[in-house]
Amino acid sequence: MRFGVFKRVVNSIKFRLLALFFTLYVVSFLALVSVSFVLLYNVLNQNEERFVKNELTEIRDRMDYGTLEQLISLCQGEVMENGFANLLFRVHTPARDVLVPSAKHWEGYSLLELNRLEKQDGTVSLVPHVKGGLPLRVGTAILPGGYVLQVGLVSDALKQLKTYFVLIFEVIFLPILLVGLGGGYLMARRSLLGITRVTQTAAAIYRGNLADRVERTRNGDEIDRLSETFNLMLARLELLITNMTEMVDNVAHDLRTPLTRLRGKLEVALMRDRTPAHYREVMESSLEDIELLGSLLSTVLNIAEAEAGTIVLNKTAVDLQKFLTTLYEFYAPMAEDSKVALLLDAPDSLWVEADANRLWQAVANLVDNAFKFTPDGGRIEISTLSLETEAAIRVADTGVGIAPSEQANIFRRFYRHGGGAAGKGYGLGLSLVKAVAEVHGGRVEVESTPGIGSLFSIILPTLQSEDAPQRAQGKPAEPGESTR
């Protein structure tokens, strides 16, 4: 449990942001400190070295016109003058007699090392303190007469730098780090507050309130955009679910009627013995009701699939001219039969990308409707219209027309034009047409005047013309070929 909490904290974005911030801060600070440390240390080193060299040169210059005694007193004078407890002189005769009594400071440094350096004229080196004290910067000059002069400067450059940098660390780095971490935490918390809100809403919705929405800040930042997207998704989900519930209600209602009929017919038939012919009649008429139920179910499922966007389209390049010619020829006998003139006006090839089966279903629905509502002697015209980036399939009739007040409703599921007086049908046709058009990225439009006629258009995006000829046309199979 405790490990779980730890894991949650470690995995939270807040923690990870802070950890990242902390690491970046420390790394960049350390880089800055090391670079300035090295640079400063070099400068201080060079200063010390120059100082030692200057001392050596000064004394050597004076020696040129002076005596050994003068040198010695000079050295002693120099020590006095500078008053440096950290500036040391050592002068040897070639016979290693020490002429300038080395200050007791020399004692801390290895004589062996100092003697070794005596042979290196003009160099400056660093000799460590034997007990871990400050090191000594030693310069050696071999003077005329074989006298050896060593000037030593107790080097405190490193010590001074250390002191400074500890100060910088305590006074600057730690406060900035604390302020930064605190500020970073607050900023992370503030910017993640929106996400927390989204999470809370999602949790509320999970518990059942689909009408809930995330409160928006409307400042257009990422969180606000997340909230917006989230709300849009919720709206769509809610709409889908409302639609679905509505559809289930409608389907239940529309299934009841044929089911009642079916049940009644069968029960009445079984009330007493009947002739075989009577049984046959009842059974055949029952079968018709069952067929109706089956096709209602298929249509509802088709619409549901198309509306939910879960439909899988078998898209191919379709030439509307060829497609509508086939459809026109399909309907031609029906026109002869019902004394309605059926016309086709598709002068040019017009390519769209579509699922030919679905498109056929949609256009056939419009044509069926046109036949249903056009009286004898009327006219139905199927035509294409090429728009800029779109193609329209138009079905015009000289039928009864649709009142403007009704036009908004005709695409609703289970809405029956004219109150259902126009024969059987479930009022699903046009909602299927709409769903199919929309799932192809298109739309349906209607213009209608009562008493004069209606014009329905399915408008689809056209295929780029250079693609069209290369693709095979997607009609499922030529008649007679298909055995599946």
Added chain:
Amino acid sequence: MNVLIIEDDPEIVAVVRNGLEEAGFCVESALSGDEGLRKAAAGDFSVIILDLMLSGMDGFTILRELKAKGIKTPVLVASARQSVQDKVSCLDAGCDDYITKPFSFPELLARIRALARRAAGHVADNQVLSSEGVRLDMLKREAERNGREISLKPKEFALLKYLMENAGNAVTRAMIMEHVWGYNFDPGTKVIDVYICQLREKVDMEGEDKLIQTVRGTGYAFRRV
């Protein structure tokens, strides 16, 4: 002809068995996928009818197992799923035909017969199709009834040909739509009825026996009453 039904609903099995036996088939049934696979491997069947949603082992697995065992018997999948995608995945998995529940029995029979015919190698179109005195010449695209020439438009010819190929048995409107027009869905329109009407006027003249029958609740059939 032997048919194997793999279906876990005993009542559907009983109904299909009765119907098929009445139509002259010998029927074996299997209520589970394992049993089905065993029987399919052991027996000699003309067609296997497979339910896609079996409890235990799903239809796709059975299809693959059948193919893996080298069983060449054609498989007719019967499924409650109606989407094009389901049909396509089934055909991809190796089934030979697909029928959606609830199916009409004449359609089931027609599909079984078509599969059996195909498996037996009688696919090649006959040059002449002849039944009940009606003769169709596929090459010349000519039709006659007892010596009387019948002048048919191309679609009417295709429709009559399809009815005659299934002579004696009913076909549904969806089957007609699929085979004559190549569109694969329930047309839900009266157009086919109109075609049948016009065909009937040409084939069945006054004084002749009616050969194109309406089968209520199902579709149409080419047969003498």
